[in-house]
Amino acid sequence: MEPQLATSSPQSTPALPSSEELQAELLDIPEPPETPQAVTPPGYEDALAGAVKYVRAKRGGDLVGIILVGSGARRAVTAHSDIDLIALVKGPADGQEMIRVGDRLVEIRYGEHKTVAEDLAYSPRLAPLLRKGRILFDHEDIAAQLIAKAAQRFRQGPPPAGIHERIRLKAECLHWLGKVEDLRDKPNTAQYLLQLFFEDCVTAFFRTRGLWFTAPVDTLRFLASRDPALGELASQFLSAGTLHDRLTAGRRFADLLFRDIPLPPRVD
Numbered sequence: 001m002e003p004q005l006a007t008s009s010p011q012s013t014p015a016l017p018s019s020e021e022l023q024a025e026l027l028d029i030p031e032p033p034e035t036p037q038a039v040t041p042p043g044y045e046d047a048l049a050g051a052v053k054y055v056r057a058k059r060g061g062d063l064v065g066i067i068l069v070g071s072g073a074r075r076a077v078t079a080h081s082d083i084d085l086i087a088l089v090k091g092p093a094d095g096q097e098m099i100r101v102g103d104r105l106v107e108i109r110y111g112e113h114k115t116v117a118e119d120l121a122y123s124p125r126l127a128p129l130l131r132k133g134r135i136l137f138d139h140e141d142i143a144a145q146l147i148a149k150a151a152q153r154f155r156q157g158p159p160p161a162g163i164h165e166r167i168r169l170k171a172e173c174l175h176w177l178g179k180v181e182d183l184r185d186k187p188n189t190a191q192y193l194l195q196l197f198f199e200d201c202v203t204a205f206f207r208t209r210g211l212w213f214t215a216p217v218d219t220l221r222f223l224a225s226r227d228p229a230l231g232e233l234a235s236q237f238l239s240a241g242t243l244h245d246r247l248t249a250g251r252r253f254a255d256l257l258f259r260d261i262p263l264p265p266r267v268d
Contacts, residue, residue, distance in 0.1 A: 044072070044077050044081065044083075044104065046102070047083060047101040047102045047103075047104040047106070048068065048072065048083055048101075048136070050101040050102070051083055051085060051099070051101050051104075051106045051108070052066055052085075052136050052137060054099060054101070054106075055085065055087050055108060055137075056137065059087065059089055059110075062089045062090050062091055063087060063088070063089055063137070063139070064088050064089060064090055064113055064138075064139040064140070064142045064143070065087070065088035065113060065135070065137060065138050065139060065142050065143030065146070066085055066086070066087050066088070066135075066136040066137040066138075066143070067085065067086045067088070067130065067133040067134065067135055067136065067143050067146075067147070068083070068084070068085060068133060068134040068135075068136055069084045069085070069086055069129050069130065069132075069133050069134075070082070070083075070084035070129075070215075071084075071215075071217075072084065072134065073132050073133050073134045074132060074215065076217075081104075082104065082105045082106065082107060083101070083104055083105070083106040083107070084106075084107050084109075085106065085107070085108045085109070085136075086108075086109050086111065086116075086130070086133070087108055087109065087110045087111070088111060088112075088113040088116060088142060088143060088146070089110055089111070089112060089113065090112070090113070091112065092112055093110040093111055093112050094110070094111060094112070094115075095109075095110050096108060096109040096110065097110075113142050113146065116146065117145075117146055117149060120149060120150055120153045121153070121159070122159055123159075124158045124159060124206070124207060124212070124213060125213050126150065127150045127151075127153040127154040127158075127212065128154060128212045128213055128214070129150075130146060130147055130150035131147065131150040131151040131153075131154045133147050133150070135147065154212065157210065157212075158206075158207075158210060158211065158212050160210060161207040161208055161210070165207065166207075166208055166261045167261060167262060167263070167264050169200070169203070169204035169207060169208065169258075169261075170204070170254075170258040170261045170263065171263070171264050172200055172204075173197055173200050173201050173204060173254055173257075173258070174254060174258075174263075176193055176194070176196055176197035176200065177197060177247070177250060177251060177254065179193050180193050180194055180197070180247055180250075181247075184243065187243050190243055190247075191243060191246070194243075194246055194247065194250055197250060197254075198234075198237060198238075198250065198253075201250075201253060201254060201257055202219060202223065204257060204258070205223060205227075205230065205257060208257070208258075208261065209226065209227075211226070220234060220235075220238075229256060230253065230256055230257060233249055233252050233253040233256065234253060236249040236252075237249040237250055237253055
């Protein structure tokens with residue numbers, strides 16, 4: 001008789017959980033808290049409106065006009081452009097202040113409107129600044145009349161620079177170069193003085209050539225278009241990598257710029 005093999009009962013396979021059971025085991029994930037909406041800084045026009053509101057509230061009945069000048073008036077605004085305002089008032093005023101509206105810096109220059117109109121005949125900067133101004137507030141067309149007068153004055157050309165002014169401009173620029181020579185052992189100070197020298201030379205270029213000042217962003221391009229040799233020296237000056245190279249380019253720039261202008265008389 002054959003022995004019977006012992007058989008073991010198969011182990012029962014545990015039943016897999018259903019999808020409902022799996023879902024029941026999961027903890028609810030809380031929703032992330034709502035992030036507060038970022039505050040958008042005011043745009044240029046909004047900042048401009050805020051600046052006008054500030055000036056009108058500050059000056060009240062004394063205010064007769066607000067004129068926007070600079071990049072805002074030229075429609076050349078960038079993300080970092082400041083706001084430049086000229087506030088015309090009735091009473092004596094010759095000052096300025098700076099405020100911030102949002103992320104915009106606002107420079108406000110106050111002037112008695114009759115004095116500003118009179119200064120157009122003498123100032124080398126006022127006519128080109130005002131002629132393209134944008135009127136933001138006007139009382140009795142005072143601002144509009146001033147802009148029209150500035151445009152007329154601009155067409156007449158800048159006030160001429162006499163021989164005494166020309167000599168003074170040359171002497172001031174050469175004075176800066178002499179200071180730089182004395183401070184070669186202090187390169188940071190010397191570089192700073194060279195920058196002052198170059199700014200005075202650019203001013204002298206416009207005055208001695210009988211030209212209206214341009215917007216700062218256009219100055220070097222305008223200079224190069226009127227005098228390519230000076231423009232090339234200006235480029236060498238600004239791109240010089242060492243104090244020696246910059247000083248050399250500065251001397252050559254001054255020599256060319258002032259070649260027809262005498263030095264002040266010497267008294268021994």
